[in-house]
Amino acid sequence: xxxxxxxxxxxxxxxxxxxxxxxxxxxxxxxxxxxxxxxxxxxxxxxxxxxxxxxxxxxxxxxxxxxxxxxxxxxxxxxxxxxxxxxxxxxxxxxxxxxxxxxxxxxxxxxxxxxxxxxxxxxxxxxxxxxxxxxxxxxxxxxxxxxxxxxxxxxxxxxxxxxxxxxxxxxxxxxxxxxxxxxxxxxxxxxxxxxxxxxxxxxxxxxxxxxxxxxxxxxxxxxxxxxxxxxxxxxxxxxxxxxxxxxxxxxxxxxxxxxxxxxxxxxxxxxxxxxxxxxxxxxxxxxxxxxxxxxxxxxxxxxxxxxxxxxxxxxxxxxxxxxxxxxxxxxxx
Numbered sequence: 591x592x593x594x595x596x597x598x599x600x601x602x603x604x605x606x607x608x609x610x611x612x613x614x615x616x617x618x619x620x621x622x623x624x625x626x627x628x629x630x631x632x633x634x635x636x637x638x639x640x641x642x643x644x645x646x647x648x649x650x651x652x653x654x655x656x657x658x659x660x661x662x663x664x665x666x667x668x669x670x671x672x673x674x675x676x677x678x679x680x681x682x683x684x685x686x687x688x689x690x691x692x693x694x695x696x697x698x699x700x701x702x703x704x705x706x707x708x709x710x711x712x713x714x715x716x717x718x719x720x721x722x723x724x725x726x727x728x729x730x731x732x733x734x735x736x737x738x739x740x741x742x743x744x745x746x747x748x749x750x751x752x753x754x755x756x757x758x759x760x761x762x763x764x765x766x767x768x769x770x771x772x773x774x775x776x777x778x779x780x781x782x783x784x785x786x787x788x789x790x791x792x793x794x795x796x797x798x799x800x801x802x803x804x805x806x807x808x809x810x811x812x813x814x815x816x817x818x819x820x821x822x823x824x825x826x827x828x829x830x831x832x833x834x835x836x837x838x839x840x841x842x843x844x845x846x847x848x849x850x851x852x853x854x855x856x857x858x859x860x861x862x863x864x865x866x867x868x869x870x871x872x873x874x875x876x877x878x879x880x881x882x883x884x885x886x887x888x889x890x891x892x893x894x895x896x897x898x899x900x901x902x903x904x905x906x907x908x909x910x911x912x913x914x915x916x917x918x919x920x921x922x923x
Contacts, residue, residue: 627742628882628921629713630671632663633787633873634889635752635832637840637911638682639706648677649840649912651898656682658893659910660689666888666917670741673710674787676752677911678702686710696739704731707750713739721775725767727754732768734775744922747784749775755791758798758864761808765791769809773816776874780818783922786874789913793869795831800864817874824873824885824918832871832887832914839901840912873918882919890914 636659639648649655663673678686683702690697696715698708705720715737722733735750751772756762769790776786792809826832835841873885892907902908 628919629741629746630668630917630919631674631785631787631873632666632671632888632915632917633674633676633750633789633871634663634915635676635789635871635911635913636678636682637913638679639677640679640682649844650901651895651908652682654895654897655908655910656685658895659889660685662889662893662910664689664693667712669712671712672739672748672785672787674748674750675708675710676750676789677706678708679706683708698735698737700735704729705733705735706730706752707732707735709735709737709748709750711737711739711748713741715739716745721771723768723771725764727764734772742922744783746922747779747782749779749784749786750788751786752789753791755865756805756809758801761803761805765809766812769813770816773813776821777816777818779876780820782876783878784821784874784876785879785920786821787872787916788874789871791865791870793872796868796870797866798864799866820877821874822877824875824881824920826869826885826887826916827883830887830914831867831869832916833865833868833912834890834914835865836867837903838909838912839903840909844901844912871913871916873916875920878923880921880923882921885916885918888915888917 637649697710700720717738737748753768754765756765796805892909895908898908
């Protein structure tokens with residue numbers, strides 16, 4: 591094959607690349623794009639919650655699950671990325687921080703003892719902020735954690751939050767208050783390019799066991815209607831759920847643990863066990879963001895953890911959290 595023919599082929603390829611344009615299509619009001627200028631977004635309630643003072647964990651086997659979480663997350667990450675985490679408290683934050691430093695990722699420095707919120711990213715963090723809720727429960731001080739990064743010369747605001755929850759018997763006024771604050775914060779950023787990863791403890795499909803009211807009507811619809819039209823949720827693919835009570839023993843069998851080892855059944859009366867399989871976790875975006883692909887489940891496969899035998903499934907495997915992670919790919923216009 592002579593050199594002139596090779597040069598001719600190279601010129602053709604370069605010409606095609608030069609004039610190639612992204613292919614876009616629309617679905618549910620979102621812009622879906624095939625483009626190289628993309629960034630991976632993951633939101634994950636890691637289920638590593640601890641009491642702010644006492645050595646009591648809310649979901650069993652924190653340490654064992656944490657190590658496996660990091661292994662699986664590292665396999666999945668694609669630079670550039672944003673990893674939005676909830677329920678990462680105290681010692682778990684330290685482990686995630688060391689992991690981020692090892693790989694030279696940027697991470698938020700806000701104290702997690704009472705919020706459990708953390709963001710890790712492959713990009714440089716230009717600015718970090720935290721807006722507390724005016725009401726909270728269980729000695730917690732949650733709110734909205736945010737960062738500003740520059741991606742492809744665009745400013746991107748990344749937000750992270752986790753609310754209280756309501757049970758089957760009545761709407762929790764604190765839950766309602768927090769949802770209102772989240773809506774108000776988003777509306778303040780209505781002219782910005784924004785991604786929000788969150789666990790809102792409610793979604794468009796939420797049902798309780800033996801419920802006495804409809805949480806979709808009482809909680810979800812008011813929240814969605816309060817949002818500026820500039821924001822919308824990236825839909826789950828295949829109508830999956832991130833809260834899988836039917837299959838996950840960390841939900842339907844879970845007990846508080848002392849020192850991450852000893853079950854405390856007398857302390858455990860957990861209203862969240864009333865939530866049926868649901869889409870409790872969400873990724874919201876502003877309208878100027880393109881969706882490369884929609885929300886997929888991630889970290890939804892159980893693994894073999896020898897020190898967590900009381901919470902295995904029929905195959906003697908343990909899920910990595912009581913929630914599954916969500917992953918989406920987006921692009922900035």
